[in-house]
Amino acid sequence: MGQGSASAPIAADFTGAGGPAEPPGRTSGLVQLITPSGERVSHPEFDPWLQDITDDHLCSLFEDMTVIRRIDVEATALQRQGELALWPPLLGQEAAQIGSGRALREDDFVFSSYRENGVAYCRGVDLTDIVRVWRGNASSGWDPYSINMATPQIIIGAQTLHATGYAMGIQNDGADSAAVTYFGDGATSEGDLNEAMVFAASFQVPVVFFCTNNHWAISEPVRLQSHIQLADRATGFGIPSLRVDGNDVLAVMAATRVALDRARRGGGPTFIEAVSYRMGPHTTADDPTRYRDANELEDWAAKDPVSRVAALLDRKGLLTAELQQQVRDKADAVAREMRRGCTTMPDPQPLDVFKHVYSTPNSWLDRQQDHYARYLASFGDPAEAVSEEGAR
């Protein structure tokens, strides 16, 4: 699957894992399999779901997380350099995205928010497509069917209904794939998500609700959205939930496998709350110093998901200079390719604005297009026709 191909074979292996017959439901507390200092702790309910994870797998998860962190830094730099209009960083959420993204099967279908670029990476997205939208060159970066991932959603929560509907389709078709939807803690307040949970539970459809609780919805702390743990909300809809350490890639992977397994076997929806932290700003246009305490950031930096896997590898004697170099090289190469794709992207043509509004001809729009083409032609130099405009 395109770009992520270096790691794709591993992803394919991962999804083969069959856990115990009865997937766990809500476990008390936070499921954690790797401590912040990199110690692997055993967990009777979740370890069986990770039996196939070899040292090589761990190294590749470390690589994936490093790569998407690098993509994120590069995109932020591109924004600062004026190449992108905006960028929503995922810094700090690498484990949540890679752990879940690598648990998916190719025929699962993802409905995400704007922040899940790491998941898109796992789906094998062409890296140029990741930045296309943020550069302002297109409304969507990729063909959803090419990587089985819908165009990222900006309207908070809307995608959760789409995933639920898609899962209704899977159920009707008698297929054994799943729909997975990603959203933030803020999204849990929206009507759409609550209605999605009603439908998902009523029809017992194969959908996984993956909530990345990164503690902030722009300036609003998660406690403003909910007085109980987000995972507990799902229970009220009759949806089993899991609350996992979102900075622990193995915990996230195990939880996602549990949920996918339940979905595939007709067990209905599962809600996963991955408890993580948004280390950067909401977007490059945001100023978190206005609402966030620097100490909080420090606390979370100590729980960093990438250094945590590195520490685990180190304990196992796997974090060799060679591995580190190899991972750095891969990350650099991916970032370079994304930068090149971004900066060499051709500008769209003026009349492209009329494309794809309808799938069949529309006489009103054809007329507008014809008139606008004449308007542009009435300028000797068409560029002159829109000089600085509509900014004026």
Place this chain on the structure above:
Amino acid sequence: MTQMTFARAINTGLRKSLENDPKVVLLGEDIGALGGVFRVTDGLQKDFGKHRVVDTPLAESAIVGTAVGLAYRGYRPVVEIQFDGFIYPAFDQIVSQVAKLHYRTRGAVKMPITIRIPFGGGIGSPEHHSESPEAYFTHTSGLRVVTVSNPQDAHTVIQQAISCDDPVLYFEPKRRYHDKGEVDESVDPRTAAPMDQARVVTDGTHVTLVAYGPLVKTARDAAIAAADEGISIEVIDLRSLSPVDYRTVVASVRKTGRLVVTHEAGQSGGLGAEVAASITERCFYYLEAAPVRVTGFDIPYPYSKLEMHHLPGLDRILDGVDRALGRPNSLSGLEG
């Protein structure tokens, strides 16, 4: 008189309303500590407290729906919707509840709710951040829809909207937030021109150019450019989109005999169509040419690299003026 930005002008207007009436409460996402994503509510929570300036959970239908309940209880809620494209989750509450409660209760219940919506394009935003949804609301009876085009109006009209007993949708042209202008804070909103009165921006004799919100500045610039060619444009800032102050527009068209209407929203079913039809009904024998609309296209708001094509700019407006005047233009020679 003070020089201030558009955003600041609204901020000081909100501040005055909060000071003058304890029943005024502000509700919205990120409006507290952050001061709103555009900083329009900057500092207000600090000064008026969390019960008057309420950071709400992320739920637009709930924001407007609870404003309805607050209004039942005698409050005057001022709601901020973060961006135009996020008004739709609240659409049902606005058109089914806010707009109709006064009518349904035969006047017993008042809905003095102000809904602030940063709208329009031109700032290079991603999708859902540049829409012009005003026509959905001008089509709904029971709502007042206003928009402002300069800091002074922004300052005064927000206060008028808040003290109005009807629900008001207050559209803020976000690409003008940082524009500066003189604001006389001593203007009394009760004696200032009412918010539903249009304003003649520039006097002219050859053609009437109707604009509102972000395009008023563009229209004014077009009038200045046209003057160099000896064309005299009368620019009218509608200010109120529902109801429209047709008296002002009619008086102008009777004088000029020609009408151009411009807006960022798509053409079909847009406010320009309504103005053109109403003026044709009222001024048919005064018109020397068919009214002309210069608008956004009937397309979803395009990605930012192409938004300058969608948005009516100065040259497209002048081309429309040429059409109204029968001067050579991009459509010369075309029929129908």
